[in-house]
Amino acid sequence: xxxxxxxxxxxxxxxxxxxxxxxxxxxxxxxxxxxxxxxxxxxxxxxxxxxxxxxxxxxxxxxxxxxxxxxxxxxxxxxxxxxxxxxxxxxxxxxxxxxxxxxxxxxxxxxxxxxxxxxxxxxxxxxxxxxxxxxxxxxxxxxxxxxxxxxxxxxxxxxxxxxxxxxxxxxxxxxxxxxxxxxxxxxxxxxxxxxxxxxxxxxxxxxxxxxxxxxxxxxxxxxxxxxxxxxxxxxxxxxxxxxxxxxxxxxxxxxxxxxxxxxxxxxxxxxxxxxxxxxxxxxxxxxxxxxxxxxxxxxxxxxxxxxxxxxxxxxxxxxx
Amino acid sequence: xxxxxxxxxxxxxxxxxxxxxxxxxxxxxxxxxxxxxxxxxxxxxxxxxxxxxxxxxxxxxxxxxxxxxxxxxxxxxxxxxxxxxxxxxxxxxxxxxxxxxxxxxxxxxxxxxxxxxxxxxxxxxxxxxxxxxxxxxxxxxxxxxxxxxxxxxxxxxxxxxxxxxxxxxxxxxxxxxxxxxxxxxxxxxxxxxxxxxxxxxxxx
Numbered sequence: 001x002x003x004x005x006x007x008x009x010x011x012x013x014x015x016x017x018x019x020x021x022x023x024x025x026x027x028x029x030x031x032x033x034x035x036x037x038x039x040x041x042x043x044x045x046x047x048x049x050x051x052x053x054x055x056x057x058x059x060x061x062x063x064x065x066x067x068x069x070x071x072x073x074x075x076x077x078x079x080x081x082x083x084x085x086x087x088x089x090x091x092x093x094x095x096x097x098x099x100x101x102x103x104x105x106x107x108x109x110x111x112x113x114x115x116x117x118x119x120x121x122x123x124x125x126x127x128x129x130x131x132x133x134x135x136x137x138x139x140x141x142x143x144x145x146x147x148x149x150x151x152x153x154x155x156x157x158x159x160x161x162x163x164x165x166x167x168x169x170x171x172x173x174x175x176x177x178x179x180x181x182x183x184x185x186x187x188x189x190x191x192x193x194x195x196x197x198x199x200x201x202x203x204x205x206x207x208x209x210x211x212x213x214x215x216x217x218x219x220x221x222x223x224x225x226x227x228x229x230x231x232x233x234x235x236x237x238x239x240x241x242x243x244x245x246x247x248x249x250x251x252x253x254x255x256x257x258x259x260x261x262x263x264x265x266x267x268x269x270x271x272x273x274x275x276x277x278x279x280x281x282x283x284x285x286x287x288x289x290x291x292x293x294x295x296x297x298x299x300x301x302x303x304x305x306x307x308x309x310x311x312x313x314x315x316x317x318x319x320x
Numbered sequence: 321x322x323x324x325x326x327x328x329x330x331x332x333x334x335x336x337x338x339x340x341x342x343x344x345x346x347x348x349x350x351x352x353x354x355x356x357x358x359x360x361x362x363x364x365x366x367x368x369x370x371x372x373x374x375x376x377x378x379x380x381x382x383x384x385x386x387x388x389x390x391x392x393x394x395x396x397x398x399x400x401x402x403x404x405x406x407x408x409x410x411x412x413x414x415x416x417x418x419x420x421x422x423x424x425x426x427x428x429x430x431x432x433x434x435x436x437x438x439x440x441x442x443x444x445x446x447x448x449x450x451x452x453x454x455x456x457x458x459x460x461x462x463x464x465x466x467x468x469x470x471x472x473x474x475x476x477x478x479x480x481x482x483x484x485x486x487x488x489x490x491x492x493x494x495x496x497x498x499x500x501x502x503x504x505x506x507x508x509x510x511x512x513x514x515x516x517x518x519x520x521x522x523x524x
Contacts, residue, residue, distance in 0.1 A: 061477035062448040164359070189475075192359035193504040220478060221505075264482040266507040272482035276433065276450055 422461025
């Protein structure tokens with residue numbers, strides 16, 4: 001399997017991004033009353049880049065459709081989903097044939113739900129995916145040691161472990177490979193703060209070892225602990241890309257929504273703006289944040305480009 | 321009104337470790353108590369015991385000196401859960417979900433920003449933040465005297481968290497409703513609570 005990966009054609013220098021997603025959009029075909037079909041545009045315009053050695057967090061509220069991003073990269077969207085835009089991996093387009101070859105070894109995903117573990121397969125066998133060579137066995141022992149897991153755990157089934165342990169098992173399934181790209185979808189729910197921070201630390205280590213890491217989460221505060229960059233996702237669009245350090249001061253942030261998020265932190269005043277994120281079926285024209293924004297003008301109903309600003313990016317006409 | 325827990329113990333039958341052992345707490349209806357403990361120390365279990373979803377193995381839970389379990393009909397202690405999508409009947413429209421509460425005043429719906437159009441939707445047609453607003457409204461019926469908020473904003477974005485807590489603080493102060501809040505977020509508890517109790521120190 002390794003040989004196949006090495007043969008994967010790469011026509012870029014190591015400097016380029018490992019993963020580059022351009023204008024990703026995802027919609028669902030749905031049947032409404034009988035045979036009448038509707039399109040539900042869940043992701044409308046998503047742009048993300050991940051470089052080697054970098055940890056990027058995509059932060060959005062739950063139910064905003066951000067998990068679909070992971071599923072789109074891995075090529076595991078459900079049959080009624082329609083995907084547009086382009087995904088590049090190490091410089092060339094990530095086609096269906098290519099992702100089918102790469103996923104599970106070079107590109108790995110840590111899923112959100114513990115139900116992705118096979119309940120009928122022992123932990124050790126499940127992580128090693130049936131490989132019995134000594135190298136894999138040694139590697140697994142090393143991983144278990146790092147995560148405070150006993151060797152006996154290898155012989156247990158998922159139901160015999162606690163939620164937090166199973167969470168570490170899911171992360172181990174990613175580590176046993178030598179991934180260049182790790183996508184973690186909401187990896188910390190149900191973990192208390194200390195364990196959640198440690199889980200994020202594991203992903204940080206993967207990035208420090210040279211992999212590109214994309215973490216999808218609703219928890220901005222947790223993302224700011226470890227990620228290099230934060231991409232803010234709002235109502236189906238990416239609206240800002242900022243460095244972690246930008247979150248130290250409100251002035252450094254670009255989009256009015258991100259600034260509102262900052263002011264809503266308990267330690268930054270606990271303020272709030274009115275309203276909620278728009279429902280997929282009632283998306284406003286142009287900027288999705290416009291109904292809640294005090295800088296909004298009629299121009300915001302038109303197309304709002306995602307533009308570069310102070311080394312980050314922003315989707316707002318009036319951001320300074 | 322006064323809520324008292326006297327020497328409450330509880331153990332899940334399958335496990336051999338007591339999850340709560342002789343836990344006591346006394347609080348008034350103007351207090352907001354934050355519960356802190358790492359996961360697995362029985363924060364949610366304690367909430368379930370107080371709200372009457374579980375019965376303690378020993379000890380008693382009293383509301384103004386009377387056992388909570390002896391209150392018939394509407395329970396004056398209401399619990400709000402971490403995952404609103406699991407706390408509403410998926411087959412009911414939101415209009416009917418609200419009717420499960422105790423004559424919830426329209427002004428509460430309005431103050432929570434619940435839009436009229438949402439009332440005709442099913443739970444799956446709302447986001448987590450929108451659903452949690454309904455769960456809050458449902459728990460704030462006429463006869464509610466104490467609220468148990470178990471990680472109610474963990475799954476929400478920061479703005480929704482701030483909206484919901486700012487509303488809740490105003491409402492409970494005005495109506496003299498006592499609050500027990502569980503959260504892993506220390507900064508949040510400092511902001512919303514009048515005092516904090518550590519559960520992992522209470523248990524040996």
